[in-house]
Amino acid sequence: MSMYFVVFLYVFLVGASLAASLINDILSSVIALSIFGVLLSTAFAIMQAPDVALTQAVINSGIITAVFLAAYSQTEKPGCYGEEPDE
Amino acid sequence: MNIRLALSRLASMILCLSFGMLLFQGIAALDMDNRVTGAAAHYLSNAPAETGANNIVSAILFDYRAFDTLGESTVIFTAVCGIAMLFPRKQILHSARGLSFITRRGIGFVAPFILMYAAAIILTGHLSPGGGFQGGTVLATFTVLMCVVYGSGFESTHLPPWKKDLLESAGALLFAGVGLFGLIVGTGFLSNLSAGFPSGAPGTLFSAGSIPFLNIAVALKVGAGLSTIFYCMINIVEDRRGS
Numbered sequence: 001m002s003m004y005f006v007v008f009l010y011v012f013l014v015g016a017s018l019a020a021s022l023i024n025d026i027l028s029s030v031i032a033l034s035i036f037g038v039l040l041s042t043a044f045a046i047m048q049a050p051d052v053a054l055t056q057a058v059i060n061s062g063i064i065t066a067v068f069l070a071a072y073s074q075t076e077k078p079g080c081y082g083e084e085p086d087e
Numbered sequence: 088m089n090i091r092l093a094l095s096r097l098a099s100m101i102l103c104l105s106f107g108m109l110l111f112q113g114i115a116a117l118d119m120d121n122r123v124t125g126a127a128a129h130y131l132s133n134a135p136a137e138t139g140a141n142n143i144v145s146a147i148l149f150d151y152r153a154f155d156t157l158g159e160s161t162v163i164f165t166a167v168c169g170i171a172m173l174f175p176r177k178q179i180l181h182s183a184r185g186l187s188f189i190t191r192r193g194i195g196f197v198a199p200f201i202l203m204y205a206a207a208i209i210l211t212g213h214l215s216p217g218g219g220f221q222g223g224t225v226l227a228t229f230t231v232l233m234c235v236v237y238g239s240g241f242e243s244t245h246l247p248p249w250k251k252d253l254l255e256s257a258g259a260l261l262f263a264g265v266g267l268f269g270l271i272v273g274t275g276f277l278s279n280l281s282a283g284f285p286s287g288a289p290g291t292l293f294s295a296g297s298i299p300f301l302n303i304a305v306a307l308k309v310g311a312g313l314s315t316i317f318y319c320m321i322n323i324v325e326d327r328r329g330s
Contacts, residue, residue, distance in 0.1 A: 047117070050216035051144045054208070058221055062228035063313055070320040 006046065013039045030068045037061045138279055139286035140213035140295040148218065149301040153277040156301070157262060160308045164259065167312040174319040185238035194236045201229050205306075212302040213295040219305030226310035231317055239321060248318070251311040258307030265297050265304070 016039060020032035037060025044053035123131060130147055140146040148156050185191065209222030234242050269278035277297075280286050284296030293299075 047114070051142075051218070051221075054217055054221045055224075058224040058228060062231070063224055063317075066228070066231045066317055067320065070317060074320065 009039060009043055009046070013043065026072055027069075030065060030072065033068070034061050034065045037064070135289055138295055138298065139289055140298050141290055142213055142215060142218075144216070145212050145218045145298060145302070146295075149213075149298045149305075150277075150279045150296075153266070153279075153301060156305065157266070157277070160259070160262065160305055163309060163312045164255070167255070167315050170316050171319050185241070186236050190236055194232065198229070198233075201225070201232070205229065205310075209302055209306045210299065211292065213298040214290065214292070219302035220309055222302070223306035223309030223311075224313060226306065227313035227317070230310075230314040234318070234321065239318075242318060246314075248315065251315050254307050255311035255315070258304045258311070261304035261307070262301060265300050268297075 013036065016032050016036035020029050020036055023029045023032060037056060040060070041053040041057035044050075044056055130143060130151065134143045134146040134151075135141060138146040138150040140150070205222045205225040207222075208217035208225060209219055212218035212222070230242060230246065266277040269282035270276050272278075272282045274281045279296040279298065282297070285293075286296055287294030289295075
């Protein structure tokens with residue numbers, strides 16, 4: 001595995017985690033978290049931990065995204081009922 | 088930005104960076120030699136002979152530390168119970184209609200392969216990476232995919248909540264039964280080869296004693312439990328939309 005790919009992966013990991021925590025829009029944040037899970041499972045597979053990589057891929061990109069989207073569709077969004085989102 | 092907010096952000100940044108340094112030390116220690124001592128060295132050298140499983144991770148999870156795995160699956164069971172208690176379980180059959188005809192047909196062709204992938208992960212958990220937890224989660228994700236594509240009515244007609252309860256309880260009973268078998272024979276709770284489970288030839292599908300049974304039990308528990316969590320949360324949406 002070339003060094004450039006690993007560095008690219010880690011930079012992308014940090015970027016995805018920052019995006020997931022800093023974006024105000026919850027939907028984009030959930031999608032960024034899903035991307036972060038895929039990248040992290042790739043990193044685990046590179047570090048020769050395939051069990052953890054499989055768990056990470058399935059849990060974070062499958063179940064967590066589905067449950068977060070279900071929770072997102074349940075809750076009231078700011079600005080949904082004509083109100084301005086309070087910063 | 089006032090000074091208190093800046094200070095708290097600075098403190099959390101320092102905390103994150105120091106935690107990252109700590110994790111990086113762990114990654115850097117992977118390359119050093121002679122770092123495996125104690126119980127880990129014993130597992131690495133003796134696990135295939137003592138458990139019959141090629142996958143050492145699953146040998147530790149379902150043989151040496153099987154009692155911990157029972158505790159973990161109990162944690163999931165408790166979480167499912169709590170969520171099912173928080174969200175009312177209502178059955179509204181025709182609420183979400185699902186996606187278009189093309190998507191339905193396409194997913195219909197793909198669906199058997201997803202199920203086959205989950206079954207392969209579960210049944211070869213003692214040979215290759217994977218196991219009951221991962222395979223069960225793939226099954227739960229499969230039910231989520233079915234809900235998205237075919238609508239929530241598909242799930243409540245084909246796999247109603249009482250069937251999921253039955254599957255989850257069957258998994259728990261299978262796990263406890265395998266454990267109690269060792270207790271009855273007299274070698275201890277959840278003992279594997281010493282309790283008389285056949286070891287088989289290492290590397291084949293029918294090997295490793297009780298580990299495949301425990302894999303199936305955990306897969307049933309995790310798959311049914313996570314699927315129940317998702318459908319408990321989704322049912323309220325359909326209720327609000329239907330009324």
